[in-house]
Amino acid sequence: MGYGFVENLAFLWDCVLGLIYCNDEKCVLCKKDIYDGENICRTCKDNIKICRDRFQIESNNCQFNCYSSSYYSGAMMELIIKLKYKNSFKSGDIIASYMKDTICNNNIHFDVLTYVPMTRKSFKKRGYNQGEYLARTLGKHFRKPVVHCLTKTKDTMDQIGLSREERWNNIYGSFKVYNSCCIKGKSVLLVDDVLTTGATAFCCGSELLKNGAKKINILTGAKSRV
Ligand SMILES: [Zn+2]
CATH class of the missing domain: 3.40.50.2020 (Rossmann fold)
Structure with missing residues (x-):
């Protein structure tokens, strides 16, 4: 039961973050979460x-x-x-x-x-x-x-x-x-x-x-x- 609660809490927190940043996109290359509306993260960009x-x-x-x-x-x-x-x-x-x-x-x-x-x-x-x-x-x-x-x-x-x-x-x-x-x-x-x-x-x-x-x-x- 305890594990389920933590899992639900984590899910809710993700939803809140999604609402705050209006974006739950991931970098198309490394799949890291990004919140700036772009499809690529800073680290991958620096690699170009x-x-x-x-x-x-x-x-x-x-x-x-x-x-x-x-x-x-x-x-x-x-x-x-x-x-x-x-x-x-x-x-x-x-x-x-x-x-x-x-x-x-x-x-x-x-x-x-x-x-x-x-x-x-x-x-x-x-x-x-x-x-x-x-x-x-x-x-x-x-x-x-x-x-x-x-x-x-x-x-x-x-x-x-x-x-x-x-x-x-x-x-x-x-x-x-x-x-x-x-x-x-x-x-x-x-x-x-x-x-x-x-x-x-x-x-x-x-x-x-x-x-x-x-x-x-x-x-x-x-x-x-x-
Ligand atoms: Zn990346």
Whole structure:
């Protein structure tokens, strides 16, 4: 009886705390209780390595400005894996909040957002495109339209284990623009979760440019050190 009483008291105390803080959320990564309305705790946040550099990806005399909010390691790597393979949209919201900061801190201007597409087969398997989720979250925040204008026409080999040159060859020619009217004369922000060699983003960017986009900026949640 005594044990039951203590248990009930603990439960009641939790309810009171829940009412006081109006939030009984747990950190999406370490499951520690948090009371500040965010989905990630301070310790996990401190584990994210912010990337402040703007860099360029280029090939054949064509180059794009590229921004990544963080490095692909530690807590950010876990967030991306959770968004990509475990349907964790809360993780997606955290990644997008870092991307919002990158847009504001770098004064990135854009008319529309788009994202790196998946093949129909991969989309069916996963049920959603993580890049599209990030683009839509950012679009909602900045009140800019998200356009679905790129399509992935061939299934590429997994990029893991390929050399830099092999990655570029693997991805080259696999993306096409199918409704160019959405991007004609527009400044486009191309969104993806992770940037590795930049081959995927570059191929998408050059297709957008070929089809009438005025300017392309690339933004990813993380950048992996290859
Ligand atoms: Zn945590």
